[in-house]
Amino acid sequence: MENYVEFKDICKSFVGVKALQNISFRANGGEVCALLGENGAGKSTLLKILSGAQPADSGVYIINGDEMKFNSPVEAIRSGVSIIYQERQLVKELSVTENIFMEDLPSNRLGFVERKKAACETRKIIDLFKLPFSPGTKVKELSVAHQQMVEIMKAYRRNSRIIAFDEPTASLSDNEIGVLFELIEKLRQEGKVILYVSHRLKELFQITDKIVIMKDGCFVSDLKTKDATEPELIRLMVGRKIGDIYNNLDRNDNIGDVVLETKDMTNDYIKNVSFKLHRGEVLGFAGLVGAGRSETMRAIFGEDKLTSGEICVDGKQRHIRSPKDAINAGIGLCPEDRKEQGLVLGRSVQDNISITVLRQLSKAGVIDRKAERKMSENAVAKYQIKTPTVDKVVMELSGGNQQKVILGRWLSADLKILILDEPTKGIDVGAKAEIYKMVCSLAKSGLGIIFISSELPEVLNICDRVIIMKDGGIAGELTRNDVSEEKVLALAMHE
Amino acid sequence: MPWQCTNEHQENKKGVMPRHYDWYSVMENAKQGLRRKNIFKSNTVMMFIVLIVVVVFFTIMNHNYFSYGNMANILLAASTVGLLSIGQTYLIIAGHIDLSCGNVAAMSGVAVALLINGGVPWPVAIIIVVIASSVVGFVNSGLVNIFMLQPFIATLAVSSVCEGAAFLICNGKSQPVNDKVFTSIGTMRIIGIPFPAILMLFLFLVFGFILSRTVFGRSVYMIGGNPTASHLAGLNPKKISTILYIISSMIAALAGAVMTSKMHSGQPGAGSGSEFDAITAAVLGGVAFTGGKGNLLGCFIGLLIIQTFSNGLTVVNVSSFWQVVAKGLLLIAALVFDYVRQKKLMI
Numbered sequence: 001m002e003n004y005v006e007f008k009d010i011c012k013s014f015v016g017v018k019a020l021q022n023i024s025f026r027a028n029g030g031e032v033c034a035l036l037g038e039n040g041a042g043k044s045t046l047l048k049i050l051s052g053a054q055p056a057d058s059g060v061y062i063i064n065g066d067e068m069k070f071n072s073p074v075e076a077i078r079s080g081v082s083i084i085y086q087e088r089q090l091v092k093e094l095s096v097t098e099n100i101f102m103e104d105l106p107s108n109r110l111g112f113v114e115r116k117k118a119a120c121e122t123r124k125i126i127d128l129f130k131l132p133f134s135p136g137t138k139v140k141e142l143s144v145a146h147q148q149m150v151e152i153m154k155a156y157r158r159n160s161r162i163i164a165f166d167e168p169t170a171s172l173s174d175n176e177i178g179v180l181f182e183l184i185e186k187l188r189q190e191g192k193v194i195l196y197v198s199h200r201l202k203e204l205f206q207i208t209d210k211i212v213i214m215k216d217g218c219f220v221s222d223l224k225t226k227d228a229t230e231p232e233l234i235r236l237m238v239g240r241k242i243g244d245i246y247n248n249l250d251r252n253d254n255i256g257d258v259v260l261e262t263k264d265m266t267n268d269y270i271k272n273v274s275f276k277l278h279r280g281e282v283l284g285f286a287g288l289v290g291a292g293r294s295e296t297m298r299a300i301f302g303e304d305k306l307t308s309g310e311i312c313v314d315g316k317q318r319h320i321r322s323p324k325d326a327i328n329a330g331i332g333l334c335p336e337d338r339k340e341q342g343l344v345l346g347r348s349v350q351d352n353i354s355i356t357v358l359r360q361l362s363k364a365g366v367i368d369r370k371a372e373r374k375m376s377e378n379a380v381a382k383y384q385i386k387t388p389t390v391d392k393v394v395m396e397l398s399g400g401n402q403q404k405v406i407l408g409r410w411l412s413a414d415l416k417i418l419i420l421d422e423p424t425k426g427i428d429v430g431a432k433a434e435i436y437k438m439v440c441s442l443a444k445s446g447l448g449i450i451f452i453s454s455e456l457p458e459v460l461n462i463c464d465r466v467i468i469m470k471d472g473g474i475a476g477e478l479t480r481n482d483v484s485e486e487k488v489l490a491l492a493m494h495e
Numbered sequence: 496m497p498w499q500c501t502n503e504h505q506e507n508k509k510g511v512m513p514r515h516y517d518w519y520s521v522m523e524n525a526k527q528g529l530r531r532k533n534i535f536k537s538n539t540v541m542m543f544i545v546l547i548v549v550v551v552f553f554t555i556m557n558h559n560y561f562s563y564g565n566m567a568n569i570l571l572a573a574s575t576v577g578l579l580s581i582g583q584t585y586l587i588i589a590g591h592i593d594l595s596c597g598n599v600a601a602m603s604g605v606a607v608a609l610l611i612n613g614g615v616p617w618p619v620a621i622i623i624v625v626i627a628s629s630v631v632g633f634v635n636s637g638l639v640n641i642f643m644l645q646p647f648i649a650t651l652a653v654s655s656v657c658e659g660a661a662f663l664i665c666n667g668k669s670q671p672v673n674d675k676v677f678t679s680i681g682t683m684r685i686i687g688i689p690f691p692a693i694l695m696l697f698l699f700l701v702f703g704f705i706l707s708r709t710v711f712g713r714s715v716y717m718i719g720g721n722p723t724a725s726h727l728a729g730l731n732p733k734k735i736s737t738i739l740y741i742i743s744s745m746i747a748a749l750a751g752a753v754m755t756s757k758m759h760s761g762q763p764g765a766g767s768g769s770e771f772d773a774i775t776a777a778v779l780g781g782v783a784f785t786g787g788k789g790n791l792l793g794c795f796i797g798l799l800i801i802q803t804f805s806n807g808l809t810v811v812n813v814s815s816f817w818q819v820v821a822k823g824l825l826l827i828a829a830l831v832f833d834y835v836r837q838k839k840l841m842i
Contacts, residue, residue, distance in 0.1 A: 301727070327729040335727055342727070344720035346787045355717055355728045358710045365709045409728065 003029030003064055003161045003193050005050075010059035012045055019045045020217045023059070027210070029161070029191040032184060034204045034225070037214035037237055038428035043197050047164050051083040052076035063162065077103065082155030083164045088147050092140035097122040099139055100154045125153050129183060145176035152183055163187060164195035169203060170426055173289035173454075181207050199428060200455070201230050213237055238430050246461035249436055252443040255281045255464065258315070259448040260331075260417050262300065265309035269295035270472045273309070277417065277448040282439060284463030285452040287492050292472035293452050294336055297419050301326045301333050313416060327356060330416035334406045334423055342406045343394050350376040350390040353408045379408035383438065400431025407438060418442060419450045424458060436462055456485050468492050538781030538833060539793045546800050553807035560810050563687055570692035573802040575600070575766070577695040577795070578750035579773035581702050582743025584794040586646075587777055588706075590719040590786030591639065591736050594650040596747035596773065598657035599631050600766035603751030605661050608670035608761025617677040621752045628748035631657065632741030639740075640733040654770070661763040670761040681756030691753045698746065703791040715739065720787030775822065776801055779829050801825065
């Protein structure tokens with residue numbers, strides 16, 4: 001019997017906000033169906049409804065001919081639906097086997113676990129997927145990519161008919177993505193229904209058969225991947241033409257003198273990293289995951305100690321031992337992980353913006369509340385952060401707006417250098433375009449900008465110069481005129 | 496700005512208030528404001544209502560309850576726990592906790608008595624114990640920040656050490672204080688209000704101001720909400736928490752001195768367990784254990800609810816054992832109620 005899932009008129013609202021309106025489409029077994037849309041388009045909500053985590057207000061979904069309505073994730077799992085979320089649902093202290101058999105470890109009549117049987121089954125699945133670890137390995141010892149594979153094996157072991165992936169490649173390197181795609185292909189060939197949520201258009205062309213586009217909780221259209229083109233998808237997703245988001249950027253041509261220079265920075269993670277950053281320049285850092293890009297930035301920002309080497313700002317050597325020293329030297333950082341490292345999620349937009357400049361906004365330690373409010377409202381207006389008031393809790397904003405809050409934080413700080421570590425990770429096309437514009441305007445204002453991204457097209461188009469890192473060192477440097485995806489990859493992966 | 500958004504109108508609808516107000520948008524904003532700024536969303540307001548209900552209830556039961564004298568007594572009874580709860584509120588907001596403060600108070604109370612009986616003038620004795628107790632704060636902070644112990648475990652262990660020390664330094668005997676001036680402070684009243692209560696109110700005001708209005712106070716909230724992000728934004732969570740542990744211990748020492756003065760003797764078993772009452776007051780007042788949330792006004796109201804409640808039960812002749820049970824039930828009720836309310840707002 002062929003697998004399929006069909007959504008019929010699914011509606012869902014949260015206090016007056018319509019998250020989903022009459023969503024209807026069908027995904028067949030043996031095909032990879034992408035769900036595409038900006039953040040807040042309703043993809044995640046739809047997956048949550050399918051997984052039984054949230055009930056739909058109205059509408060049904062039909063799986064292989066049966067009308068279903070799951071009231072809890074357990075029911076969904078029993079009916080063959082597995083969702084692989086961005087945040088992995090694994091118990092890190094337990095072994096691969098225990099995670100794969102999480103909800104029903106094989107046990108004998110007395111309720112004791114049959115370890116050998118479980119390990120044996122796990123071994124079979126691992127071999128099938130050709131993965132290099134053993135059933136007894138603890139999940140915390142695996143790489144992020146392998147942890148993801150464990151999730152997929154879990155879904156496979158459950159014999160799920162429907163497997164949904166929510167942004168599975170967000171934290172994977174290119175090689176790892178290759179392995180993931182092979183697995184997905186395998187599942188597809190076995191006739192499973194695969195739902196695939198991702199912001200990376202390129203991937204969709206690689207792996208999907210069909211693309212369902214959603215916007216503001218509504219179904220926009222579905223089309224065969226082979227008939228689709230990138231500009232068309234963006235147009236459908238955004239509902240307006242962005243055109244080529246890179247071409248319309250108002251780039252800064254006026255590059256000044258050196259503002260940051262590092263000389264032979266070395267510590268446990270990086271070796272002999274030396275580079276120069278000029279005023280008004282956007283300097284890209286490319287490389288595979290683990291090549292030492294973030295580690296270099298951590299060293300510059302005083303998070304990791306240097307064993308040797310020096311950092312000069314404006315030609316003067318600075319001893320940076322903590323982020324505070326870095327900020328005093330005029331360096332700002334938008335960290336890689338917005339939620340963990342960037343924002344205090346439970347506090348207001350205002351608190352998160354003013355955090356770096358609170359000293360300047362206060363007299364004898366007492367905060368000038370009017371000045372603070374004015375400053376944060378300015379940042380909200382300038383960076384077009386969509387929030388009803390600056391008192392709104394940051395947690396409730398969308399990903400793109402959260403990122404803008406972090407950028408807004410550095411607006412009033414007396415900054416010479418701004419480090420952006422994966423600033424567009426997990427945010428939608430519209431918000432990405434706005435971030436690019438911001439980067440250019442900041443460069444125009446004379447800031448030296450370091451731009452790290454795993455998305456190569458972004459690095460190639462935004463940056464004036466690209467430094468490629470590999471194994472903790474600098475593998476090469478390309479200027480805007482002679483940079484190309486092939487050259488960057490060649491340097492990043494060259495043995 | 497060198498760049499402008501192409502669809503300004505669309506942006507404005509969801510975005511910040513447009514420069515040119517029209518009636519429609521003013522109304523919309525007002526409506527939204529009312530919905531969002533629902534006064535019942537504020538835990539403090541709700542708890543204040545509960546406090547009033549408690550006071551009104553017991554006044555109906557016994558008309559002497561709401562008298563100046565009885566209210567002053569409630570404040571007096573609340574003063575020791577109240578002092579401890581200041582440090583707790585700060586620490587819990589910052590994502591830490593100090594279980595040692597009750598026993599630091601006991602230890603300091605005995606130490607003050609011993610010092611005074613040994614001939615040290617009482618103001619000097621108080622200053623000595625307050626300063627000496629900062630060592631305990633240092634130790635707590637060191638265990639948490641250098642050896643990375645969980646604050647709960649670290650301060651629990653330190654608490655045990657202090658409890659033992661309190662008994663050791665006086666051989667387990669309570670130490671009556673003979674200094675008349677010192678003992679009169681604890682029982683002194685200014686316009687009918689006991690001095691310990693005045694001291695507590697004063698410290699609540701000072702520390703309330705620091706927490707809500709100063710850069711330091713804001714830092715406490717930020718490190719409690721997300722220490723990693725705060726560190727990357729230039730704050731120093733370890734330094735801030737060290738200061739908080741020291742403040743907590745010093746206030747606890749002061750509370751111990753007040754206790755000794757009030758009871759005319761230093762008693763080694765006196766403060767033990769009061770740290771949990773202090774935590775109860777803070778949590779009842781809306782200080783979240785997850786950190787980053789709460790304020791001292793809430794904590795103060797929580798403190799008053801506990802005291803008015805147990806005092807009320809005494810006034811209507813309910814056994815003191817029931818008061819302890821009631822305190823627990825009160826906390827459970829408050830937390831369950833808070834959870835239900837939060838959930839309603841979320842959906």
